[in-house]
Amino acid sequence: AIxxxxxxxxxxxxxxxxxxxATGNGPPRYRVLMSDGVNTLSSFMLATQLNxxxxxxxxxxxxxxQVNRFIVNSLKDGRRVVILMDLNxxxxxxxxxxxxxxxxxxxxxxxxxxxxxxxxxxxxxxPQQQNGNLSVAGPAAPKYHAPSNQFGKASAPxxxxxxxxxxxxxxxxxxxxxxxxxxxxxxxxxxxGQIRKWSNSRGEGKLFxxxxxxxxxxxxxxxFNDQADKFFPLIELNKVYYFTKGNLKTANKxxxxxxxxxxxxxxxxxxxVPCDDAQxxxxxxxxxxxxxxxxxxxxxxxxxxxxxxxxxxxVTKITVKANNREVSKRNVHLMDTSGKLVTATLxxxxxxxxxxxxxxxxxxxGARVSDFGGxxxxxxxxxxxxINPDSPEAFKLRGWYEFDSEGQxxxxxxxxxxxxxxxSGTNTNWKTLFEAxxxxxxxxxxxxxxxxxxTVVHLRKENCMYQACPSQDCNKKVIDQQNGLYRxxxxxxxxxxxxxxxxxxxxxxxxxxxxxxxxxxEAAEFILGQNATxxxxxxxxxxxxxxxxxxxxxxxxxEFRIRVKLETYNDxxxxxxxxxxxxxxxxxEYSKRLITSIRRNAQLG
Amino acid sequence: xxxxxxVPRRRIATAHLAQYIGxxxxxxxxxxxxxxxxxxxxxxxxxxxxxxxxxxxxxxEEISGVLEVVGRVxxxxxxxxxxxxxxxxDKSPFDLELYNEALKIIHEFPEYFPFG
Numbered sequence: 017a018i019x020x021x022x023x024x025x026x027x028x029x030x031x032x033x034x035x036x037x038a039t040g041n042g043p044p045r046y047r048v049l050m051s052d053g054v055n056t057l058s059s060f061m062l063a064t065q066l067n068x069x070x071x072x073x074x075x076x077x078x079x080x081x082q083v084n085r086f087i088v089n090s091l092k093d094g095r096r097v098v099i100l101m102d103l104n105x106x107x108x109x110x111x112x113x114x115x116x117x118x119x120x121x122x123x124x125x126x127x128x129x130x131x132x133x134x135x136x137x138x139x140x141x142x143p144q145q146q147n148g149n150l151s152v153a154g155p156a157a158p159k160y161h162a163p164s165n166q167f168g169k170a171s172a173p174x175x176x177x178x179x180x181x182x183x184x185x186x187x188x189x190x191x192x193x194x195x196x197x198x199x200x201x202x203x204x205x206x207x208x209g210q211i212r213k214w215s216n217s218r219g220e221g222k223l224f225x226x227x228x229x230x231x232x233x234x235x236x237x238x239x240f241n242d243q244a245d246k247f248f249p250l251i252e253l254n255k256v257y258y259f260t261k262g263n264l265k266t267a268n269k270x271x272x273x274x275x276x277x278x279x280x281x282x283x284x285x286x287x288x289v290p291c292d293d294a295q296x297x298x299x300x301x302x303x304x305x306x307x308x309x310x311x312x313x314x315x316x317x318x319x320x321x322x323x324x325x326x327x328x329x330x331v332t333k334i335t336v337k338a339n340n341r342e343v344s345k346r347n348v349h350l351m352d353t354s355g356k357l358v359t360a361t362l363x364x365x366x367x368x369x370x371x372x373x374x375x376x377x378x379x380x381x382g383a384r385v386s387d388f389g390g391x392x393x394x395x396x397x398x399x400x401x402x403i404n405p406d407s408p409e410a411f412k413l414r415g416w417y418e419f420d421s422e423g424q425x426x427x428x429x430x431x432x433x434x435x436x437x438x439x440s441g442t443n444t445n446w447k448t449l450f451e452a453x454x455x456x457x458x459x460x461x462x463x464x465x466x467x468x469x470x471t472v473v474h475l476r477k478e479n480c481m482y483q484a485c486p487s488q489d490c491n492k493k494v495i496d497q498q499n500g501l502y503r504x505x506x507x508x509x510x511x512x513x514x515x516x517x518x519x520x521x522x523x524x525x526x527x528x529x530x531x532x533x534x535x536x537x538e539a540a541e542f543i544l545g546q547n548a549t550x551x552x553x554x555x556x557x558x559x560x561x562x563x564x565x566x567x568x569x570x571x572x573x574x575e576f577r578i579r580v581k582l583e584t585y586n587d588x589x590x591x592x593x594x595x596x597x598x599x600x601x602x603x604x605e606y607s608k609r610l611i612t613s614i615r616r617n618a619q620l621g
Numbered sequence: 622x623x624x625x626x627x628v629p630r631r632r633i634a635t636a637h638l639a640q641y642i643g644x645x646x647x648x649x650x651x652x653x654x655x656x657x658x659x660x661x662x663x664x665x666x667x668x669x670x671x672x673x674x675x676x677x678x679x680x681x682e683e684i685s686g687v688l689e690v691v692g693r694v695x696x697x698x699x700x701x702x703x704x705x706x707x708x709x710x711d712k713s714p715f716d717l718e719l720y721n722e723a724l725k726i727i728h729e730f731p732e733y734f735p736f737g
Binding site: 604607608611614615618 | 716722
């Protein structure tokens with residue numbers, strides 16, 4: 017009867033044999049050959065929580081046990097497996113003495129229904145003869161019926177006893193379609209999004225989405241409004257539930273990467289019941305990409321990453337212009353063993369509740385790669401962020417970071433660059449010119465930024481400044497009309513004067529490489545130590561003083577923030593570098609960086 | 622002993638004093654105490670360890686803050702000071718701990734910081 021899915025409460029069975037099955041990297045699974053006195057069946061698996069019974073030898077060949085809870089699972093090839101969730105050992109093997117009755121192997125391929133009575137009587141009586149206390153087991157003895165015709169079809173729904181008491185057919189996710197309204201699936205939640213609210217002309221609403229997985233495939237499910245409220249607290253990531261009766265509709269592939277043509281919408285008839293047997297379902301799979309590989313990942317792709325949260329910023333509120341609402345966001349910086357740092361942006365609740373103290377390991381599934389500042393990650397509402405996940409990669413990272421001192425010393429090169437503003441202290445991307453060239457920065461279609469310490473070795477005096485439009489904010493070159501007026505095309509006006517703007521080409525060098533860099537107004541003025549207007553005058557009037565300014569500027573060392581980009585000009589593509597910012601060297605920070613770098617290299621070598 | 626200035630001298634911290642007895646050295650440290658006679662003062666290095674510095678003539682000015690002392694290491698592991706320079710800390714503070722870190726590296730990798 018168990019095999020047919022009928023309700024049998026607490027059957028008493030005898031264990032004929034137990035066998036351990038290796039499961040690769042998990043705890044061993046025990047397969048049990050059970051008998052009810054009439055038949056034996058080997059399709060019993062012990063739930064892992066009961067493994068200790070076998071290991072301590074309380075459950076062993078020939079003991080009698082009473083199964084309190086079990087689940088019947090239907091495998092793809094139609095076979096059924098009974099998973100023993102909870103059982104009591106009524107009599108240990110040594111007290112039993114031998115196999116009760118003469119059980120024959122149960123044959124699942126038969127097609128007849130046999131009546132209960134003849135099969136049932138022998139088992140209760142036999143145990144009664146041999147050990148009296150089993151009489152209570154009489155009415156509860158399992159009755160094995162010949163299987164019905166449903167066997168053999170791989171996709172046939174199997175009858176399953178749900179803990180809630182209502183019968184339901186469990187179908188594989190792959191068989192769900194809009195034409196079948198009554199279905200139940202048993203699936204694990206591999207991804208749970210946050211509740212998202214919206215309000216538009218039709219009203220307000222809220223929803224949250226989950227991704228479900230079973231052996232046949234995956235599917236996305238969304239719960240709206242009331243169902244969102246009802247199920248959001250109930251459904252937990254990585255747990256398995258029976259989902260019954262939802263609406264199926266064609267999937268909106270724009271919102272999801274899930275491979276299924278359909279997606280589920282919960283209705284008020286949908287029920288979600290926890291399922292205890294989960295071993296056969298694949299669990300949340302992460303496919304981590306190493307942070308340094310992210311640099312090669314195309315923008316807008318969805319990835320999983322794991323890293324130590326080396327630092328994190330405070331949560332800030334920004335207003336989204338689109339719907340004029342305030343949204344919280346927080347940048348956290350993740351680092352992994354590749355030594356690269358990436359900034360991930362958390363939004364909403366996750367941003368507010370984030371606690372990055374003690375540098376936790378963070379795993380993000382389904383983050384979107386963006387090219388903001390090089391490469392950075394954005395956590396979507398469909399992403400899952402797990403803090404200190406229970407996974408081998410997390411432990412490896414933690415071990416590397418804490419014990420292998422390289423982890424902490426590693427000066428992380430950030431691939432997501434925060435613009436070189438005042439807050440960028442922890443995030444600036446320091447490179448030597450040699451590294452910048454060898455890493456081919458600027459080759460992609462987006463500009464790359466990095467900082468370096470370099471010495472000015474040459475400045476080009478010729479054409480270092482041009483005559484520009486004197487209006488505020490307009491720096492377009494003006495055309496000399498030769499009549500005392502200068503015309504600006506952009507403003508479409510003529511002016512009697514102009515302002516000098518600098519466009520200085522400077523060669524900077526460090527210990528291994530040199531680089532031509534263009535410096536505009538502010539950077540050039542800083543390097544030359546003079547403002548553009550004065551320089552313009554000197555150029556016209558006092559050649560020698562003009563030269564002297566350039567001489568003095570030579571061989572000074574500064575910190576440069578450089579922007580490199582591949583630019584095409586008249587069919588020719590060249591890497592162009594611009595100095596966005598020039599500052600005096602902060603020797604303290606510089607030497608700290610150098611010391612760290614030396615120590616790190618010493619450890620590696 | 623004016624020759625100390627002609628000759629290359631190693632930068633050391635208190636921990637290295639014993640190794641360089643009799644050698645000309647350069648020591649950077651913060652003034653801790655000045656002896657009333659003015660012929661002796663104590664400097665602490667980046668690790669906080671103290672070194673005694675002796676002078677042939679007593680000090681003629683007040684000294685404080687971080688100093689760089691050039692001299693020779695005596696048998697008693699003090700420094701016989703030939704000249705000193707006061708670091709101006711009003712412009713920017715001198716990070717003695719960082720200096721100490723740099724010293725450690727210099728001593729750890731003599732092949733990259735060849736002496737003499």
